[in-house]
Amino acid sequence: MTSWLLDLDYTLFRWINGLAGRNVLADSAMRAFCNDHLVPFTLGFLALVLVLKGRHRADDRLNLAAAIRIFFTVALSAALMQAIIVFVHRPRPFVDHEVNLLFYKPVDWSFPSNPATATFSFFFSARLSDRRTWWWFFPPAFLMSFARVYCGVHYPGDVLAGALLALCSAYLVHRLDFLSRPFVSLALRLESRLRSALSMRE
């Protein structure tokens, strides 16, 4: 079973990575999305936009709580990923196979994909918190994950595991409310004290 899954994973990897090197524009775009900074920082800024995007103070309070839960989801998924890395040591595709490598050679283990875990943590947490703008977080997360396989630094299975890990973390953070409740409560209290109708101050 495991070897069948690994074969399937490698077949998918070859199919996606085989697309690299055929079109200069596509390769440049994938290199950009594969970048360690572009998508993660953009998602961070989207979280800031999420906090500020409301129309009223009531919206702001919900968005502030959503942003705090995103932070906790990212932290929890990173902790779970570190725990998995202690036990699972899967080498990068370029170590064992001939690949079209469009990116530098990362030195850490391949499974689960660190960028996929982080970016999908933003997406799933936003999905569980916010019913209107969660989809903003999907394109960057998907494109970065796809680009990591396209550029030859991750197997599709690594990316899928990262996304599943992110989903579990987001679910846990939203289900186990006590994890984030103290911080949400403190933030909302501060917001209330600072913004409540000091109407005529000069």
Next chain:
Amino acid sequence: MGEIFHEDILETFLFCFLASLGIIQVAAARRGWHGLSLYGGRIQSNVNNALGAALLISSYAWYFSDPLHRNVRNIEALMSMVCLFLGILAAAAFSMLCSSLSESLRRYLRVKRASTARDKGAGPREITLTRGKAFLYRADERSPHLLVVMGEPGSGNIGLMRALLGRLPESWTAAVLQPCGFTFFRENPDPGVDPVCLTMLQELEDRGLLCPKGGVFLGLGWGANELLRSGPTLEKRYTPARMVALAPVIPDRRAGVLGDALGSNTPWDILRSISSQKPWREGAARALLRLWIPVAAICMGAATAVTVSLNLRWSVLSGVLGGLLASVWVGYFLAARRGLAGTRPGWEERALHRLSRFEFPPLTRPNAVIIVGEDSELLEEPSRGNRPFGVLNLAIWKEALRGKFLLDGSNLERLLSLLASGETADQAG
């Protein structure tokens, strides 16, 4: 495997700072948050939007134009997140600082101009009362008209008062009441105690400094709520010629919020106002601090011991910060067990609850309640349940902003004509 590792913490921080600053400026334009606008003053959406877009685009272009930030192993994930977090915090702090500084400079210049003008004429006479201060303008002259202004607690609306009194006709005298706090917001208000404005007026009368009978009464902001609350007593005691409540605070019952201070206050104003309320002296706050300080010390000590023993990067700093976060978490649940957190209503909830319970009594003398644009939708939406002024004469100034911009443009003229003759445009249900 040859590893090339470049670390640009400073550049990454700067990128996060500039991009966040851009986003904050666009948000300030969209929401009219004067308190987060870099140049202070009234928000000019186009300027803020252009500034925000320029900052955002140029920060991305600058950062990713460097090859070291593209296809090279650079700053590690945790440090990226730290840079992002600190960048956002720094951008918010910078916006607040700039807005506060520019507004302070404006205020300084305004006060300087006003004091030069005052040197030529007579200034107000300041009277210290048991529950606040009163300022008497042209009190020694015998004038046929008297204006009594009920301000907000503290020195909040001095600028508005100055603008109003500077344009008051020669035939008017004025008394401005500046209470040090309203009984309404005490944790346990004593129902037997008079509203503070009545006590202050009585004291002025007893000392022979003012005879408010037949005067025009004006309330500003929270002072307007106080004026309406004590309306029947004022009518009985002083038979006012007219009562005008300008921009009373209206609760949004559905959302459970009371206004938005960022619309017309700089963060410095807000901090000053809160420090004058001294919330840390409240019993609950003291009990919370007594509980949290030892918890924080233990958590920070334990976390630092762990980070040092594991030889983590920046072990002391990460230990202290980690311990601080843990102390908030542990402290919250300890406080909740003692009934100090989680269930206790805060200042806003208490004020909202009291405002929601209160129905303004009908008045027999001429009166007007002026609602500013941002509050008008609270009255228009029946689901928000706000018709507290149903029996009073309501006027809506759609384009007026709450706070320091209240009397901008033609609003001052409209208010003066309303005070003098009772005429106002925009009468609404």
